[in-house]
Amino acid sequence: MIFRVATRLWNSPTFTTWGKQAAEALRMLAVTPLILVRFDTTEIAAWYLFGSLMFFGSMIQGRMSLTFSRMIAFGMGGATDLAPIRDGAKRKSGNGEPNWAVIARAYGTIGALNALLAVLVGVLALGMGYYGLQRMVGVHPRPGDIWAAFGIVVGSQTFIFAYKKYEVALKGMNYVALINRWSTLFSLLSVVGGFTALSLGANIWQLALTMQSVLLLDILRMRLLLRFVEDGRARSFPPFRIDREVLSWAWPPFWKGFVTNISQEGVVQFALVLFARHGDPVIVASFLFSYRILRVIGRIANAPFSSHMPKLSRLIAQNDDRAFGRLLIRQIFQAQALLAAGIVLGGVGLYLVLPMIGANISFLDLRYWFLLGLIFIVHRFLVLTRAAFELGNAFPFLKLEVTAGLIALGAVITLVPTGNLWAVILAPLAPSIILINLVAIRRCARFIEIPPMQYLRRTSLWLVLGYLVAAAVVLTMITPERG
Secondary structure, eight states: OHHHHHHHHHTOHHHHHHHHHHHHHHIIIIIHHHHHHHSOHHHHHHHHHHHHHTHHHHHHHHHHHHHHHHHHHHHHTTBSOOOOOOTTOOOOBOSSSOOHHHHHHHHHHHHHHHHHHHHHHHHHHHHHHHHHHHHHHHTSSOHHHHHHHHHHHHHHHHHHHHTTHHHHHHHHTTOHHHHHHHHHHHHHHHHHHHHHHHHTTOOHHHHHHHHHHHHHHHHHHHHHHHHHSGGGGGGGSOSSOOOHHHHHHHHHHHHHHHHHHIIIIIHHHHHHHHHHHHSOHHHHHHHHHHHHHHHHHHHHHTHHHHTTHHHHHHHHHTTOHHHHHHHHHHHHHHHHHHHHHHHHHHHHHHHHHHHHTTOSSOOOOHHHHHHHHHHHHHHHHHHHHHHHHHTTTOOTTHHHHHHHHHHHHHHHHHHGGGTOHHHHHHTTTHHHHHHHHHHHHHHHHHHTTSOHHHHHHHHTHHHHHHHHHHHHHHHHHSOOOOO
């Protein structure tokens, strides 16, 4: 019995995703306290801004990776071509067995595109870094340390992006649990390395060098795994070969997905950079740290959904609409439940703990934290709802998303430079939530053939109400700092 349970957990995409994320979360327990105590306010703000500065390049690479992993999943489901699958359309399936010929063509194309896009990633990161860090670093007594750290992060991430094809192929083949088990080990190595470096007195660039080196080793691990699975079929795949027909299948979902990301997450990251440039450094450091914590909570909570994405895409390619609908609803509910609980418990815990450890920054005022959390929960629900179509590489809400993004961009440019926290919380995502919510819910419910209200109740409605009650109770019991 114990052996069966252990085997099931060992091969569970969701459980192993949590294992990987738990290892990554150790960074908060082992590395983050040392960063908060040993780095000054400017270094803390710069460290947590690095992720935002890399975001635009990562978004391009991430969108390409998502597009091709779904295409490979279509091929694993027997699809005879890898074109986008629109809601309600019949899929072009073969005999149900993997179509290795079309998978190989997709692999060669993503390999070539990764190499080209890696250069663009580095250029974008350097440009964003100069703009976002210039004012902050200019008044620091050791600016060279911060610029060196940023250079290490940009250089290593650019190299990593150039070899993303290994991970893309493995995910498309649904080897999520296998990837996660090894990622857990490498995450632990990164945490141990970072903790040891800081304990020995490492500065910001030495910490960056230590932790990024482990990520570079991860490339070799991915390559070896891909050459091992499926009887080593990937060994015969062309490493770099652009196929024009594959590009014609990939281009529409890539540019539509990229525009979608720019309209939402891109605006958010721009708002963070703008806030870092114009806000008070103490408030900026507090907000960027708190926002990073929110993103970590979001990644952990999203595991039930993200770990099943290859399976969901494969079900679409196999025309199994009933199984797709059941799995979609269950995974959205689990992801949203974890997100709401994580925001409440994580926010309260860090709000109380940071003063105890003598951190050089404070956690975000709980009023702002719970508002930020509510925006995040509602927006994430809409993202998961739209994913019902994006899993088939279709983007039916593109015009609405672009409109919302333009409105949000205008609000960010107008309001965020004032340095007001309400502005940086509300301006980036509120327009998207207002414009897209009912349209996405109704269309998704129609796609999986249930009433819209039933879909809402089974996925998020009661969880949002519970979150609001919990936030009200916490704010009644804990008096937040008055800004």
